[in-house]
Amino acid sequence: MGLKRIVTRVFGDDSFVTTKLDAAIGWSRKYSLFMYPFVTACCGMEYMSVSSSHYDLDRFGAAFPRFSPRQADVLIVVGTISHKIAPVLTRVYEQMTEPKWVIAFGVCTCTGGFYDNYATVQGIDTLIPVDIYIPGCPPRPETVIQGIMMLQEKIQKQRQEY
């Protein structure tokens, strides 16, 4: 078993650590985030910035974006969602396998932002469940990193399904 091998390697042959299985799984899951960027608008620039080497998302185990929802576990929705694109977003979310989390990146995805009009979805939580809301127009990379750290905290604490 993988966990036993790690414990043996870190603490020696006849050592053991006590933990709850939930906590151990949460710990391993939170440092292995595979993000699917659903980018529709100008926030995408800020997403590119935050995912570049300068801000180094690899520190959080979240560096490698997957461009297929079937291989991702974090859906990061970046940019204004119009009613016309909404069914696509729902479809992408449904294609992801459990466990999965959703980050609303930018104020448009959180609430619709200043696009309070006939064409724009007023917050993606009207379509799919959202774990972390990152406000800002666009959010600064520091804000995004804080959001990712909050998601890690949430993953660590949540009840794990396995």
Added chain:
Amino acid sequence: MGRATEILRARFADCFLDAHEQHGDETVVLRPEGIATVAAFLRSDAELQFNVLMDVTAVDYPGRTPRFEVVYHFYSLPRRARLRVKLPVPEEQPEVDSLTPLWKSANWYEREVWDMFGIRFRGHPNLKRILMYEGFEGHPLRKDYPIKKRQPLIGPMN
């Protein structure tokens, strides 16, 4: 008076309504019935050579009769000249001839005008909504579309 205005006034006197000019750019207001003929002429005339249709849009003037105005922007690449053509369109029968047979660029512009203003284009090959989803009710850029109206998402049907 600009050259295009002059020519159009002489040649299409029966559908010529008005004209003005600003910063060297001409605008003519025509009866909507003649647009297909006039546009074909603008494109093929050896002197005018308006070979690009740059934009088709519309304006809603609530309380005015006729209520709508369809606006075309033509450009002549060889002459580097612009021409704006406006067509007053009544609310009761918001319909004008499509220019898609003449310019392919008209295709999506006319779909947008249909989507946003509810003005139909006779002879358009595929006149369906382009920005809003199918099943959306009403035309949101009409001034009487309620600003706070939200519609339930029906989703694309095609």
